[in-house]
Amino acid sequence: MIDDPVILSRILTYATLGFHAIFATVGVGIPVYICLSEYIGIKRKDSHYILLAKRWARGYTILVAVGVVTGTIIAFQLSLLWPTFMENAGQLIALPLFMETFAFFFEAIFLGIYLYTWDRFKRPIYHWLLSLPIVLGSTASAFFITSVNGFMNTPRGFIYSEGAFTNIQPLVAMFNPAMPSKVSHVITTAYLTGAFILAAIAAFHILRGKTHVYYKKALHLTMIGCFIFSIATVVNGDISGKFLAAYQPEKLAAAEWHFETEDRATLLLGGILDPDEQEVKFGIRLPYALSILAFNRPTAEVIGLNEFPEEQWPPLFIHYFFNLMVVIGMYLAGVAFVYLVFYYFNRFNSLHPWLLRAIILGAPLAMLSIEAGWIMAEVGRQPWIMRGFLTVAEAATTSGHVLEMLILFSLLYIALGLLVPAILIRLFSKRNAETELEKQHVIL
Amino acid sequence: MIETIGITVLWIFLYGYLIVGSIDFGAGFYSFYAKITKKEHTIRKVIDRYLSPVWEVTNVFLIFFMVGLIGFFPATAYYYGTALLVPGSVALVLLAIRGSFYAFANYGARESNIYLFLYGITGLLIPASLTTVLTISEGGFIAEEGGTVRLLLGELFVNPYSWIVVLLAIVSVLFISASFLTYYAARADDHGAYSLMRNFSLIWSGPTILMSFLVFLTLSTHNPEHFQRMVEESWIFLLSLVTFLAAVWLIYIGKNLGLAFCLVALQYAFAFFGYGATHLPYILYPHITITANVTNAEMGITLIIAFIAGLLLLVPSLFLLMRLFIFNADYVRGSNQLS
Numbered sequence: 107m108i109d110d111p112v113i114l115s116r117i118l119t120y121a122t123l124g125f126h127a128i129f130a131t132v133g134v135g136i137p138v139y140i141c142l143s144e145y146i147g148i149k150r151k152d153s154h155y156i157l158l159a160k161r162w163a164r165g166y167t168i169l170v171a172v173g174v175v176t177g178t179i180i181a182f183q184l185s186l187l188w189p190t191f192m193e194n195a196g197q198l199i200a201l202p203l204f205m206e207t208f209a210f211f212f213e214a215i216f217l218g219i220y221l222y223t224w225d226r227f228k229r230p231i232y233h234w235l236l237s238l239p240i241v242l243g244s245t246a247s248a249f250f251i252t253s254v255n256g257f258m259n260t261p262r263g264f265i266y267s268e269g270a271f272t273n274i275q276p277l278v279a280m281f282n283p284a285m286p287s288k289v290s291h292v293i294t295t296a297y298l299t300g301a302f303i304l305a306a307i308a309a310f311h312i313l314r315g316k317t318h319v320y321y322k323k324a325l326h327l328t329m330i331g332c333f334i335f336s337i338a339t340v341v342n343g344d345i346s347g348k349f350l351a352a353y354q355p356e357k358l359a360a361a362e363w364h365f366e367t368e369d370r371a372t373l374l375l376g377g378i379l380d381p382d383e384q385e386v387k388f389g390i391r392l393p394y395a396l397s398i399l400a401f402n403r404p405t406a407e408v409i410g411l412n413e414f415p416e417e418q419w420p421p422l423f424i425h426y427f428f429n430l431m432v433v434i435g436m437y438l439a440g441v442a443f444v445y446l447v448f449y450y451f452n453r454f455n456s457l458h459p460w461l462l463r464a465i466i467l468g469a470p471l472a473m474l475s476i477e478a479g480w481i482m483a484e485v486g487r488q489p490w491i492m493r494g495f496l497t498v499a500e501a502a503t504t505s506g507h508v509l510e511m512l513i514l515f516s517l518l519y520i521a522l523g524l525l526v527p528a529i530l531i532r533l534f535s536k537r538n539a540e541t542e543l544e545k546q547h548v549i550l
Numbered sequence: 551m552i553e554t555i556g557i558t559v560l561w562i563f564l565y566g567y568l569i570v571g572s573i574d575f576g577a578g579f580y581s582f583y584a585k586i587t588k589k590e591h592t593i594r595k596v597i598d599r600y601l602s603p604v605w606e607v608t609n610v611f612l613i614f615f616m617v618g619l620i621g622f623f624p625a626t627a628y629y630y631g632t633a634l635l636v637p638g639s640v641a642l643v644l645l646a647i648r649g650s651f652y653a654f655a656n657y658g659a660r661e662s663n664i665y666l667f668l669y670g671i672t673g674l675l676i677p678a679s680l681t682t683v684l685t686i687s688e689g690g691f692i693a694e695e696g697g698t699v700r701l702l703l704g705e706l707f708v709n710p711y712s713w714i715v716v717l718l719a720i721v722s723v724l725f726i727s728a729s730f731l732t733y734y735a736a737r738a739d740d741h742g743a744y745s746l747m748r749n750f751s752l753i754w755s756g757p758t759i760l761m762s763f764l765v766f767l768t769l770s771t772h773n774p775e776h777f778q779r780m781v782e783e784s785w786i787f788l789l790s791l792v793t794f795l796a797a798v799w800l801i802y803i804g805k806n807l808g809l810a811f812c813l814v815a816l817q818y819a820f821a822f823f824g825y826g827a828t829h830l831p832y833i834l835y836p837h838i839t840i841t842a843n844v845t846n847a848e849m850g851i852t853l854i855i856a857f858i859a860g861l862l863l864l865v866p867s868l869f870l871l872m873r874l875f876i877f878n879a880d881y882v883r884g885s886n887q888l889s
């Protein structure tokens with residue numbers, strides 16, 4: 107294994123993408139709330155919201171910097187580790203990759219302007235306008251890159267004959283069948299995760315005894331985001347399941363340990379598999395639920411794994427990652443719902459310490475389910491890199507030095523992973539919100 | 551047709567990276583220099599005001615070139631991808647250190663000498679490692695045997711041409727950056743910074759031209775075919791020399807510094823496009839040519855359309871960025887109110 111470039115390349119891709127995903131998700135999610143908060147601040151002439159936007163933007167800059175460098179790494183690493191894949195991808199799916207760089211350009215330019223022009227406009231609304239391209243740019247980059255990932259799952263827009271691709275249609279490749287469900291799920295989960303992280307920070311301060319209304323405003327604004335996007339996530343997560351049932355049934359079957367094709371299929375949560383007998387011990391069974399997830403009908407027939415040759419089965423452990431994501435999705439929606447009910451019905455205390463703790467827990471859980479979702483989606487595509495056309499083993503580099511590179515990049519990610527939180531904590535404790543609130547002259 | 555448009559677009563973006571990247575890389579080095587020689591207050595402020603708003607934009611130029619190269623000429627992914635795993639990864643780690651540490655030092659809490667050192671030194675190492683790709687493209691360093699592609703690292707290390715190119719890259723970075731910062735410091739009315747950067751421009755001007763001649767010389771033995779084509783198009787390199795002399799003269803007398811920087815940019819434009827044009831049709835000598843390895847017509851045309859649409863979005867935004875930060879006299883001088 108230590109000298110198999112295929113396995114090593116997979117591990118390195120895993121490390122880089124898993125690391126980038128953290129910062130990319132935050133990079134897509136947080137600008138939405140910066141933009142909203144500044145707008146509310148300007149409209150209500152409430153300087154608390156302006157300060158919120160400012161402080162969020164400061165932390166965001168650090169995270170974006172790491173997002174940018176890890177993104178640069180993965181962009182090059184795809185060619186370095188999967189040269190054959192990129193040679194094909196270049197012919198077939200270069201369009202969204204190319205457009206993604208324009209989205210980066212757009213975002214980068216306006217982020218630079220936004221950060222350095224807080225007090226430079228006579229009318230604050232002009233400054234707010236600058237935040238729109240940031241939101242658009244980061245969401246657009248998620249859109250384009252996810253469409254590339256969709257293409258890897260459902261390659262379309264070409265004819266393959268005698269080892270050559272002909273009749274290429276870039277737009278068909280870009281708008282492949284996986285694109286709509288994937289893009290919408292990725293974008294809403296990024297907005298959801300961004301909201302939970304910001305909410306957790308506010309909840310943490312309130313729990314520590316800070317009483318300034320500033321924190322309550324921050325919590326309320328972000329919890330509304332949590333609620334909206336957790337519902338959206340569950341809805342388009344369900345759509346993603348239906349997409350799988352129709353286009354990648356082997357992935358859904360592997361995620362559900364669903365071996366025999368049958369109607370009235372049960373959904374399985376947890377459990378331990380005996381792979382030889384294909385029997386599951388323990389675990390919770392929800393009758394009809396898998397048929398509903400797959401086709402919206404309790405009696406629908408769901409294709410089982412045994413319909414596929416065994417060498418094309420994805421690894422069966424993705425079951426746990428799928429479960430993790432779904433359970434966390436329900437948890438996040440639940441917490442956001444309870445908060446809003448407590449907030450709007452005065453009989454309860456929406457700042458109850460246990461509720462605050464539940465919100466704080468939501469942030470790492472949301473990130474965990476981002477990772478779990480990607481592992482389920484990517485590992486579930488095995489053994490293919492371009493489903494049906496090119497396997498991972500055919501696409502990998504033949505270089506003998508992947509191990510050294512794996513060590514090199516792992517060290518880099520460990521260093522960054524330790525430094526980023528340290529820097530953020532130092533940045534915010536040096537200038538805490540209370541002193542900034544006092545100093546803040548009204549700029550409106 | 552597609553291949554010509556494609557390679558022209560890519561070369562323009564690489565040229566863009568050469569200029570903005572050099573300013574950025576060199577500034578990192580000068581910033582570190584200022585710190586250790588305690589000349590902080592003169593040039594650090596000037597450098598920070600320029601760099602802070604634009605560093606992310608610089609990076610995108612590089613990504614754009616790479617993604618565009620794979621889009622227009624997919625075979626490059628296979629050859630360069632396989633061959634460059636090790637040097638490419640090293641360059642990536644350097645870029646990553648530089649980008650993140652810049653943000654840490656700048657927006658993070660503490661001024662740290664380690665951050666600044668890493669920021670400064672990577673500014674010289676990155677251009678050195680990136681230009682190695684140009685060296686490799688001249689051929690002779692990639693072997694294709696038994697269906698796999700391999701980089702001949704040993705050859706690369708003992709080859710005089712490859713070392714001269716590295717040196718040229720480093721001195722060019724220092725020269726381009728100094729000539730820009732001279733102009734910027736003059737605009738900012740910061741006399742200390744101005745005279746320091748002017749000195750640096752003059753110091754590095756000589757080595758750049760010396761290294762350029764040496765590059766010609768060594769290329770004549772390394773890739774005589776390419777050298778021959780360069781001699782045939784020598785007028786463009788002469789133009790480069792003329793603009794160089796004019797630029798150095800202006801910096802020397804300390805007048806029209808904006809024009810001087812433009813002349814430096816032109817000097818590199820002539821040399822870079824002359825080099826690029828005579829390099830054709832090869833992207834990687836002798837394996838990849840723009841004609842044989844261009845992407846399919848459908849993708850090519852779609853990419854060109856996407857590119858035009860993208861430019862319509864980008865050019866106004868870039869214009870706004872420059873207007874607000876670089877050509878805005880108040881900002882350059884350090885005033886925060888927008889006029």
Ligand code: HDD
Nearest residue numbers: 288292295340343344346347431432435475476479480483
């Ligand atoms: C906060 C994160 C988060 C949460 C709470 C959920 N998901 Fe998710 N899910 C993702 C984050 C995510 C993701 C990281 O964004 C993935 C990985 C690949 C993708 O397209 O999105 C994903 C993929 C993904 C896939 C695979 C799509 C594919 O491979 O093409 C399915 C079937 C679901 N999700 C279904 C759900 C359901 C039914 C959820 C219900 C509650 C749910 N997800 C919650």
Ligand code: HEM
Nearest residue numbers: 129130133134170173174177178180181210244248609610
């Ligand atoms: C679905 C997963 C991904 C999402 C949502 C995503 C999103 C983003 C975002 C929003 C940024 C901007 C930095 C920030 O704001 O934090 C970014 C940076 C970047 N990403 Fe990713 N990305 C994903 C996966 C990838 C992959 C697979 C690649 C490789 C092709 C990639 C390439 C890049 C590059 C090159 C950058 C740096 C761009 C710059 O210099 O500004 N990303 N990504």
Ligand code: HEM
Nearest residue numbers: 116119120123124127251252254255480481484485491498
């Ligand atoms: C940012 C979120 C992402 C994460 C966390 C992620 C995660 C992973 C993981 C865990 C693997 C290894 C699979 C295995 O070894 O079994 C993998 C492979 C891979 N992913 Fe993704 N992925 C992400 C997005 C993307 C996107 C958007 C692309 C497309 C540009 C992409 C391209 C690849 C490639 C080329 C491989 C290697 C081939 C393979 O092992 O399947 N990934 N990714």
